[in-house]
Amino acid sequence: MKTELDITADLALLELTGDERVRLEAEVSRLLDYFATMDSIDVTGLEPTTHALREGNRLRPDKPAAELASADDAPSAESLADDILEQAPDLEDRFIAIPNVL
Amino acid sequence: MSTTSIRSWRAVLSDPDRYGAALADRNRALNAFLEIDAKRRPAASPAGAGEAAGAGEAAGPGEAAGPGEAAVPIAVKDNIAVRGYQLTCASRMLENFVCPYDATIVSRLIAAGYQPVGKTNLDEFGMGSSTDNSAGGPTSNPWDTDRVAGGSSGGSAAAVAAGMVPVALGTDTGGSVRQPAAFCGVYGLKPTYGALSRYGLVAYASSLEVAGILADSVDLISDVYTAAAGIDAMDQTSTWTASPPSSETRTVAFLSGDLGLDQRTTAGYARMRDAVASRGYAHTDVELSTSDYAVPAYYTIATAEASANLARFNGVRYGERPLYAENPESLVRAARSAGFGSEVKLRILLGTYVLRSGFQEQYYQRAQKIRTAIRNEFDSLFATYDLLVLPVFPTAAFRHGADELDAFQQKVADKFTTLANLAALPALSIPTGVFDGLPVGIQVMGPPHSEARLIEFARVIATELPFERPPGYEPLSTLPPSGSEVA
Numbered sequence: 001m002k003t004e005l006d007i008t009a010d011l012a013l014l015e016l017t018g019d020e021r022v023r024l025e026a027e028v029s030r031l032l033d034y035f036a037t038m039d040s041i042d043v044t045g046l047e048p049t050t051h052a053l054r055e056g057n058r059l060r061p062d063k064p065a066a067e068l069a070s071a072d073d074a075p076s077a078e079s080l081a082d083d084i085l086e087q088a089p090d091l092e093d094r095f096i097a098i099p100n101v102l
Numbered sequence: 103m104s105t106t107s108i109r110s111w112r113a114v115l116s117d118p119d120r121y122g123a124a125l126a127d128r129n130r131a132l133n134a135f136l137e138i139d140a141k142r143r144p145a146a147s148p149a150g151a152g153e154a155a156g157a158g159e160a161a162g163p164g165e166a167a168g169p170g171e172a173a174v175p176i177a178v179k180d181n182i183a184v185r186g187y188q189l190t191c192a193s194r195m196l197e198n199f200v201c202p203y204d205a206t207i208v209s210r211l212i213a214a215g216y217q218p219v220g221k222t223n224l225d226e227f228g229m230g231s232s233t234d235n236s237a238g239g240p241t242s243n244p245w246d247t248d249r250v251a252g253g254s255s256g257g258s259a260a261a262v263a264a265g266m267v268p269v270a271l272g273t274d275t276g277g278s279v280r281q282p283a284a285f286c287g288v289y290g291l292k293p294t295y296g297a298l299s300r301y302g303l304v305a306y307a308s309s310l311e312v313a314g315i316l317a318d319s320v321d322l323i324s325d326v327y328t329a330a331a332g333i334d335a336m337d338q339t340s341t342w343t344a345s346p347p348s349s350e351t352r353t354v355a356f357l358s359g360d361l362g363l364d365q366r367t368t369a370g371y372a373r374m375r376d377a378v379a380s381r382g383y384a385h386t387d388v389e390l391s392t393s394d395y396a397v398p399a400y401y402t403i404a405t406a407e408a409s410a411n412l413a414r415f416n417g418v419r420y421g422e423r424p425l426y427a428e429n430p431e432s433l434v435r436a437a438r439s440a441g442f443g444s445e446v447k448l449r450i451l452l453g454t455y456v457l458r459s460g461f462q463e464q465y466y467q468r469a470q471k472i473r474t475a476i477r478n479e480f481d482s483l484f485a486t487y488d489l490l491v492l493p494v495f496p497t498a499a500f501r502h503g504a505d506e507l508d509a510f511q512q513k514v515a516d517k518f519t520t521l522a523n524l525a526a527l528p529a530l531s532i533p534t535g536v537f538d539g540l541p542v543g544i545q546v547m548g549p550p551h552s553e554a555r556l557i558e559f560a561r562v563i564a565t566e567l568p569f570e571r572p573p574g575y576e577p578l579s580t581l582p583p584s585g586s587e588v589a
Contacts, residue, residue: 015439048470052295083202087420
């Protein structure tokens with residue numbers, strides 16, 4: 001029988017074992033108990049605030065904009081893509097390779 | 103900061119090798135920097151500062167940048183992108199990552215005459231209040247190396263306090279600029295949400311986090327903020343207003359009630375009260391009915407957003423990963439389980455839990471409604487008062503490890519700082535002096551886009567408060583010129 005922690009860890013793609021699992025189970029449960037103190041405030045009639053911006057969305061006219069690069073020596077989109085690919089642990093041509101899996 | 107001291111900071115970059123060696127030497131006791139490189143980038147030309155600043159007004163540091171003059175060194179927290187430097191977020195997950203681009207605030211500051219000289223330590227992905235949760239090891243407080251520098255921008259705070267740099271960038275999701283600034287005795291500004299572009303910040307909790315500034319003078323906070331602020335086409339959440347609230351302060355509210363402060367912080371808070379009174383501001387005590395709910399609401403929202411933001415770290419495109427895996431999903435599980443530290447796993451688990459179907463209403467939705475209640479309470483507070491003064495943290499810098507404050511107690515102690523993040527408001531931590539060997543910072547909060555008011559208040563109140571330096575303080579700007587050691 002899976003515990004709540006195991007189900008949650010599974011969803012988060014984390015493997016918990018040994019001491020770490022024991023410690024995290026205790027800490028998660030302590031914090032969830034603490035979160036439960038939110039029950040004692042009356043939030044009737046309040047809308048949730050899901051985003052930080054008070055002004056709402058910042059829109060611009062639907063016209064092509066100038067180049068977004070913010071500095072003269074900023075990398076071009078193409079060289080940026082190359083630089084990003086270079087961070088990959090393993091490449092085959094311009095594809096990111098992962099270890100062989102069956 | 104005086105023009106003289108800015109000039110002496112410019113002088114250090116005329117010999118970057120020597121400055122870099124001095125930084126590395128001083129770093130051994132503090133571990134404030136994870137990477138030091140004072141010559142990676144050519145010094146910026148002081149011209150060209152204008153075009154990048156968007157809707158904000160561009161200004162050079164102290165307006166003292168003459169032609170051919172070297173830049174002012176700035177340290178950058180290692181969760182902010184600087185091209186050519188690492189971007190580890192103090193996580194094994196990003197151990198070997200070399201950053202291919204500049205955050206917008208970094209490119210604006212380079213254009214305005216500042217030069218990054220290294221990346222500073224933090225709690226992994228910004229998750230912590232001590233900078234003890236770092237894969238690069240803990241940062242120590244320049245006032246007492248047995249104590250933490252605070253977090254998560256602990257490296258930035260320690261670097262400024264120790265005289266390694268005059269100014270540093272940090273990020274503040276729940277207090278991560280203000281609390282280390284308070285612990286290390288420097289100024290720390292958390293701007294209004296959106297006032298500084300977040301393009302190039304590694305996301306932890308997107309609706310709460312902002313970039314912030316740590317410095318040893320109000321003027322430098324102001325200069326750097328002005329140069330970095332403004333709308334950014336690369337960040338749809340960046341904001342700017344043509345009509346900010348007046349920079350004048352007449353009425354100051356003090357948070358009162360049972361605040362649970364230690365002796366040092368009680369004394370620092372009292373000193374701030376005296377300073378406000380002696381400058382002749384009208385001042386009143388206020389209580390906030392929502393403040394007890396800030397921390398649980400904050401951690402619910404922050405961990406929920408973290409669980410989504412950190413889903414991108416899967417070991418495929420970059421970062422650490424196992425050499426072998428049974429299938430793609432086991433590759434991702436193994437990479438994440440080995441790459442993330444314990445505090446990061448805890449927050450991902452909590453965030454995943456509060457977003458699970460069946461639990462959302464109880465936790466996540468409720469926290470979002472509490473955020474509304476907190477905003478409403480601040481809106482009505484700032485309709486009556488110009489500023490709110492409140493502590494940053496209930497204690498001065500605590501000792502390394504969990505003996506004085508364990509991980510749970512550290513979270514609960516975010517009760518004063520998380521308010522500004524939940525309400526998206528600006529706040530500035532101001533040093534009030536040293537009590538029994540440790541500095542205490544007290545913060546001042548204002549309505550949206552009132553940074554100029556906070557800065558002006560800090561300038562005025564600084565005349566009433568001592569600004570003290572750690573024992574043995576000797577800024578690297580006073581390094582003797584090269585060759586002078588030769589008799």
